[in-house]
Amino acid sequence: MKLIRLLLLIALLVSVVCLPIVYFYYKIKNEASEEDFFFGVSFGLNTTSEAKLLIDKVKGYTNLFVVNSWEISTNETALNEICEYAVNAKMHFIVFFDFISHIIYPWHLTWLDTATERWGSNFLGVYLYDEPGGRQIDWGQWDEGEWHARIFADVSDYRDAANRFVTSIPSTWSMQDLKNRSIPVFTSDYALYWFDYLAGYDAIFVELGWNHSTTKHIALGRGAANVQDKDWGAIIVWTYNNPPYLASGTQILQDMITAYRAGAKYVIVFNYPKIKGNDYGILEEEHFTAMKTFWDLTRSPQKDSLEKVEGEVAFVLPKDYGWGMRQPDDSIWLPKWGPDDLSPLMWENMNKMIEKYDLRLDIIYNDTRFDFEEKYSEIYFWNGTIN
Numbered sequence: 001m002k003l004i005r006l007l008l009l010i011a012l013l014v015s016v017v018c019l020p021i022v023y024f025y026y027k028i029k030n031e032a033s034e035e036d037f038f039f040g041v042s043f044g045l046n047t048t049s050e051a052k053l054l055i056d057k058v059k060g061y062t063n064l065f066v067v068n069s070w071e072i073s074t075n076e077t078a079l080n081e082i083c084e085y086a087v088n089a090k091m092h093f094i095v096f097f098d099f100i101s102h103i104i105y106p107w108h109l110t111w112l113d114t115a116t117e118r119w120g121s122n123f124l125g126v127y128l129y130d131e132p133g134g135r136q137i138d139w140g141q142w143d144e145g146e147w148h149a150r151i152f153a154d155v156s157d158y159r160d161a162a163n164r165f166v167t168s169i170p171s172t173w174s175m176q177d178l179k180n181r182s183i184p185v186f187t188s189d190y191a192l193y194w195f196d197y198l199a200g201y202d203a204i205f206v207e208l209g210w211n212h213s214t215t216k217h218i219a220l221g222r223g224a225a226n227v228q229d230k231d232w233g234a235i236i237v238w239t240y241n242n243p244p245y246l247a248s249g250t251q252i253l254q255d256m257i258t259a260y261r262a263g264a265k266y267v268i269v270f271n272y273p274k275i276k277g278n279d280y281g282i283l284e285e286e287h288f289t290a291m292k293t294f295w296d297l298t299r300s301p302q303k304d305s306l307e308k309v310e311g312e313v314a315f316v317l318p319k320d321y322g323w324g325m326r327q328p329d330d331s332i333w334l335p336k337w338g339p340d341d342l343s344p345l346m347w348e349n350m351n352k353m354i355e356k357y358d359l360r361l362d363i364i365y366n367d368t369r370f371d372f373e374e375k376y377s378e379i380y381f382w383n384g385t386i387n
Contacts (some may be wrong), residue, residue: 039298040062043271051085066093077105099130112181127185186204188204236267237270258290366381
């Protein structure tokens with residue numbers, strides 16, 4: 001009897017000591033996970049006053065401001081003023097550079113050298129180039145200019161194209177300048193996410209819009225990030241090529257929630273150009289309302305209802321098969337290379353997988369450099385039998 005009482009006393013003491021530790025562990029863990037999630041808006045207009053107006057509008061329900069403006073990225077005074085204003089509003093920021101110049105804008109390098117020291121962890125990194133994978137598919141080169149065109153002028157096959165893509169981007173001075181300074185590199189894209197990561201990007205913002213399949217693009221983006229141990233995010237972009245450009249507030253809210261549930265580290269709403277009569281760009285009150293609703297959901301007890309969905313099942317594509325996968329007749333690496341004999345079966349099986357597994361699906365590549373077998377409970381190859 002005394003032994004039983006002693007054991008009960010020990011168990012009680014252990015629970016008194018350990019339960020608070022466990023509680024605070026999970027509390028800290030949850031707080032850390034919230035701090036590691038970034039939600040915000042991109043700014044593509046031209047003046048500091050427009051940027052400040054947008055920051056003032058969204059600072060209560062965002063923690064990320066993406067300076068996505070060529071005019072600002074080439075104006076040191078304006079760029080510093082906007083970054084300072086965002087930090088004072090308790091926001092993190094990412095800055096777009098179409099290129100980093102040693103000659104035309106020599107202040108670029110000094111700015112990179114001092115950004116982290118000046119703004120600390122509020123400076124998340126640089127958005128370099130734009131949509132390299134999508135441009136490769138649609139233009140035949142990942143950026144404009146003769147040098148980029150020459151890279152793919154005599155490309156012979158898929159393997160050759162993949163190699164040129166993933167080696168030419170990191171060979172640029174701009175990418176090297178960032179890597180040499182250990183500055184994270186971001187971009188947005190709508191195709192070839194797997195190869196963007198291979199080319200050196202630390203995080204890709206998967207574009208959700210264009211009336212394309214949200215589930216498919218998340219599967220491609222998250223799958224690439226998951227297997228290559230990178231971060232990923234989503235950016236809500238145009239649905240229409242003319243005003244109002246963005247979908248309704250209700251629709252973009254659904255995309256934001258879907259990306260969050262799928263595990264996106266970043267969720268961003270694209271904001272360009274400026275519609276006549278709208279000082280904020282293309283964002284209307286319904287979009288700001290949707291953004292605030294989303295922010296409140298991710299910060300309130302109701303966030304538990306936003307059940308997270310991990311990629312548990314993999315659909316494996318052939319190595320180097322750089323297919324756009326937006327529609328059955330999409331290009332493979334180059335506009336002149338349309339779908340081949342493998343594409344119809346791949347398209348059919350991919351859609352079966354999406355229908356069956358929805359957000360549980362990741363789409364990856366059969367690349368022996370990465371061990372993906374332990375990451376997924378089920379693995380299906382593109383040419384296998386899928387019921």
